[in-house]
Amino acid sequence: MLLIHVTTAQGATHEVTANEGQTLLDAVMASGVDGLLGECGGCCSCATCHCMVDESQLALLPEPDSSEAQMLDFVATQRMPGSRLACQVKLQTHHQGLRLTLPERQF
Numbered sequence: 001m002l003l004i005h006v007t008t009a010q011g012a013t014h015e016v017t018a019n020e021g022q023t024l025l026d027a028v029m030a031s032g033v034d035g036l037l038g039e040c041g042g043c044c045s046c047a048t049c050h051c052m053v054d055e056s057q058l059a060l061l062p063e064p065d066s067s068e069a070q071m072l073d074f075v076a077t078q079r080m081p082g083s084r085l086a087c088q089v090k091l092q093t094h095h096q097g098l099r100l101t102l103p104e105r106q107f
């Protein structure tokens with residue numbers, strides 16, 4: 001079991017539990033925290049699962065693949081250095097304590 005720290009665009013903080021192998025999108029959606037939509041169901045074609053990972057933790061994640069990198073150009077709010085698509089981040093044990101912020105809107 002992993003613990004992920006999620007801050008909403010309004011500044012509310014939540015601790016979300018997740019399992020290894022789960023995507024960041026599935027973990028946040030299952031927790032009931034609002035802010036991610038995931039309209040395409042996780043197939044990297046909608047960019048409505050945009051989140052910003054704490055920059056100091058970016059090295060914990062693999063670089064976005066080419067489809068994710070391309071879709072990040074279509075996020076609804078400003079793309080930040082820590083911007084990722086939550087459906088493309090598969091959680092592993094070393095992601096314990098990951099911190100992310102959700103954007104104001106997804107479309």
Ligand code: FES
Nearest residue numbers: 038042044047087
């Ligand atoms: S859920 Fe559509 S790109 Fe992530």
